[in-house]
Amino acid sequence: MSEYRRDPLTGRWVIVAEERAARPHQFDIETNADDSYREHCPFCEGNESLTPGEVDAIRPPGSRADGPGWAVRVVPNRYPAVHRDPRFPDNHSFQSRYGNVLDVDTPLAMFEKPFYQPLPGTGAHEVLVDTPRHILSLTDMNDEEVKNVFRMYKRRLSAISKEKRFAHAMIFKNVGAAAGASLPHSHSQLLAMPFLPPPIQRELHRAIAFRRETDLCYWCEHLKHELKNKLRIVDESDHFVVLCPYVSRFPGEVAVFPKRHVSHYETLQQHHTDELGKLVRHTITLLEKLAVWIKGRLAYNIVLKSGPFVYNGPLDQRDMLDTAVWLQKLDYSFEKVYHFHVSILPSLAKAAGFEWGCGLHINPISPETAAQRLRDAAQSV
Ligand SMILES: [Zn+2]
Numbered sequence: 237m238s239e240y241r242r243d244p245l246t247g248r249w250v251i252v253a254e255e256r257a258a259r260p261h262q263f264d265i266e267t268n269a270d271d272s273y274r275e276h277c278p279f280c281e282g283n284e285s286l287t288p289g290e291v292d293a294i295r296p297p298g299s300r301a302d303g304p305g306w307a308v309r310v311v312p313n314r315y316p317a318v319h320r321d322p323r324f325p326d327n328h329s330f331q332s333r334y335g336n337v338l339d340v341d342t343p344l345a346m347f348e349k350p351f352y353q354p355l356p357g358t359g360a361h362e363v364l365v366d367t368p369r370h371i372l373s374l375t376d377m378n379d380e381e382v383k384n385v386f387r388m389y390k391r392r393l394s395a396i397s398k399e400k401r402f403a404h405a406m407i408f409k410n411v412g413a414a415a416g417a418s419l420p421h422s423h424s425q426l427l428a429m430p431f432l433p434p435p436i437q438r439e440l441h442r443a444i445a446f447r448r449e450t451d452l453c454y455w456c457e458h459l460k461h462e463l464k465n466k467l468r469i470v471d472e473s474d475h476f477v478v479l480c481p482y483v484s485r486f487p488g489e490v491a492v493f494p495k496r497h498v499s500h501y502e503t504l505q506q507h508h509t510d511e512l513g514k515l516v517r518h519t520i521t522l523l524e525k526l527a528v529w530i531k532g533r534l535a536y537n538i539v540l541k542s543g544p545f546v547y548n549g550p551l552d553q554r555d556m557l558d559t560a561v562w563l564q565k566l567d568y569s570f571e572k573v574y575h576f577h578v579s580i581l582p583s584l585a586k587a588a589g590f591e592w593g594c595g596l597h598i599n600p601i602s603p604e605t606a607a608q609r610l611r612d613a614a615q616s617v
């Protein structure tokens with residue numbers, strides 16, 4: 237018998253329906269790649285001139301920007317979804333201009349043009365080229381490469397937060413065409429916006445409400461329960477835990493949380509980002525084993541959800557800044573109420589008509605089954 241599950245934090249629903257077990261032959265297949273130089277790949281070492289100029293890089297002292305020799309290279313996206321807009325030098329200027337549009341509770345009658353309210357696409361969109369080698373996945377990387385990737389995530393979040401023109405930045409990684417990657421060479425992306433994406437806003441509001449009622453962090457409490465119950469725990473390291481969320485949308489969906497309360501990834505110490513990188517890579521190795529039926533490579537997405545930046549920015553009365561004002565009144569801060577986490581979403585099932593129409597995902601492998609299989613896969617390493 238299938239069941240409905242509702243995430244109390246986000247309000248998200250899924251249908252866990254194991255009898256619909258996904259059919260292997262429908263899954264996307266990725267071809268293997270060797271790591272040799274590709275003449276037309278803009279991310280291969282030696283092809284630096286094929287991208288916009290770098291904004292950051294891990295490279296040995298003395299090596300020339302936009303030349304070879306780098307370990308991780310960050311460049312603006314050549315086809316950016318959003319742009320840094322000189323009209324909005326800080327978050328306050330954007331919020332005060334568009335606050336009423338951003339506020340979901342603004343009565344429709346207050347809009348001059350209630351049907352169309354375009355906002356300029358201001359933001360930052362960066363590409364982090366994970367490695368100079370032409371490889372596909374985190375699981376192709378050596379220890380040093382993984383460390384550098386997770387160190388650069390911290391460096392970019394830190395730099396972007398200091399610009400004070402963005403409310404939030406998401407770091408994500410698409411591996412394989414089935415997961416939305418347009419180029420095979422392993423890379424990550426950062427997208428920063430002047431307002432909070434609605435799912436983060438929803439999570440925050442609910443987490444604040446929980447904190448108000450209990451004086452506790454929602455995620456810390458949730459983890460305490462999961463660690464005791466162990467049903468959905470996949471793996472642990474000293475400071476992090478890997479689990480299959482109770483309300484998993486996709487087969488093999490995994491989340492990685494810091495065990496102790498940490499709101500912002502960029503505040504982690506380097507040995508912690510190193511530890512997290514290693515654990516994430518190991519988890520993807522397990523997912524690849526879980527998906528043994530895939531001929532080729534597992535496609536997946538990684539999403540790093542860190543706390544909002546506005547806690548250190550100017551305050552206004554609108555949208556998520558209402559949240560900031562609310563927090564201030566309660567003597568809370570985003571550091572207290574948000575708990576950063578990393579989601580790993582293997583592309584083993586596609587969203588289709590029902591998902592798009594109803595917003596519910598049908599998951600053919602329960603998170604309890606997935607966690608068990610991933611633990612078994614770890615045993616067989
Ligand atoms: Zn390449």
Ligand SMILES: [Zn+2]
Nearest residue numbers: 453456497575
């Ligand atoms: Zn917490």
